[in-house]
Amino acid sequence: xxxxxxxxxxxxxxxxxxxxxxxxxxxxxxxxxxxxxxxxxxxxxxxxxxxxxxxxxxxxxxxxxxxxxxxxxxxxxxxxxxxxxxxxxxxxxxxxxxxxxxxxxxxxxxxxxxxxxxxxxxxxxxxxxxxxxxxxxxxxxxxxxxxxxxxxxxxxxxxxxxxxxxxxxxxxxxxxxxxxxxxxxxxxxxxxxxxxxxxxxxxxxxxxxxxxxxxxxxxxxxxxxxxxxxxxxxxxxxxxxxxxxxxxxxxxxxxxxxxxxxxxxxxxxxxxxxxxxxxxxxxxxxxxxxxxxxxxxxxxxxxxxxxxxxxxxxxxxxxxxxxxxxxxxxxxxxxxxx
Numbered sequence: 001x002x003x004x005x006x007x008x009x010x011x012x013x014x015x016x017x018x019x020x021x022x023x024x025x026x027x028x029x030x031x032x033x034x035x036x037x038x039x040x041x042x043x044x045x046x047x048x049x050x051x052x053x054x055x056x057x058x059x060x061x062x063x064x065x066x067x068x069x070x071x072x073x074x075x076x077x078x079x080x081x082x083x084x085x086x087x088x089x090x091x092x093x094x095x096x097x098x099x100x101x102x103x104x105x106x107x108x109x110x111x112x113x114x115x116x117x118x119x120x121x122x123x124x125x126x127x128x129x130x131x132x133x134x135x136x137x138x139x140x141x142x143x144x145x146x147x148x149x150x151x152x153x154x155x156x157x158x159x160x161x162x163x164x165x166x167x168x169x170x171x172x173x174x175x176x177x178x179x180x181x182x183x184x185x186x187x188x189x190x191x192x193x194x195x196x197x198x199x200x201x202x203x204x205x206x207x208x209x210x211x212x213x214x215x216x217x218x219x220x221x222x223x224x225x226x227x228x229x230x231x232x233x234x235x236x237x238x239x240x241x242x243x244x245x246x247x248x249x250x251x252x253x254x255x256x257x258x259x260x261x262x263x264x265x266x267x268x269x270x271x272x273x274x275x276x277x278x279x280x281x282x283x284x285x286x287x288x289x290x291x292x293x294x295x296x297x298x299x300x301x302x303x304x305x306x307x308x309x310x311x312x313x314x315x316x317x318x319x320x321x322x323x324x325x326x327x328x329x330x331x332x333x334x335x336x337x338x
Contacts, residue, residue: 005246006043012250013321015257020050025094027084027127028101029056030063032206033141036245037098037252042071052076055092057101059083067208084123088130096256099127100141104174105215113173120177121184128188137195139256140185144202144268144310145175158313159264182264189262197259199252201267202312206245207335217242220280224287231292236277239309243269244331247324254322268312272328279328286332
């Protein structure tokens, strides 16, 4: 991750002093969003002398140590090896918990849909139980998939829209368990007074993508990082808005530090609306590779999202002071410059 993100956050009118002397837990720490959040907090901690302790929870110790090799020796960093479907056993009082543990890729949806649901729902319940009697702000990392398919004539999704997901197909393991977990968060707030925030990221891209993620747009980026031509197996007419990881992490901190308890915040870039093919072409152009269209040679295991249009309105976050700092071109150039 680019350490210039520290200066971006310091200049973003964020009350970073609220993190001082705090304990922060991030689950699913090996994932794209969570791992960059972990590093951002460590860099902020060192730069601003916040005396914060950052706990990164993940299932695989080897992958965790590899991902965080640059900060393993940092005294403020702590690696916790555990599956979130097991109750958290610790005596630490966390000031903030970011729950991002989830298998958010087609391979998991197709092979272990029950495990996907467990991580989302049971994992969420375990963490909410842990912080139920503590003064903890719980930030649940949901997904744009909770909205399902677009309704006719709808250009954007905002937080007031309920969405539409078919609960009787196994592919719904991910969006339905995210939806149920959002409800669970609100139920803990109602019954126990828990301090909960829900964020819904959409189409986040960054360099630290997992090898297990076979999503089409992730595949495109992986090809460019490997200096290989992008092969597209569909027309790529789906409309998306892609948000760079630095802007996503910034949005999560705005929600955590300035958000209103019980509220939901979309995290997306409605200032850059393009088709998947245009996204792939931009990657190819900036990465110096070719975009090749081969609809007849789709390999097994490459899956495509069926949602034809997914644009999130992030006006609620913008009212908190958040803004998008990276255009698509800026984000890709930043990735390729590392």
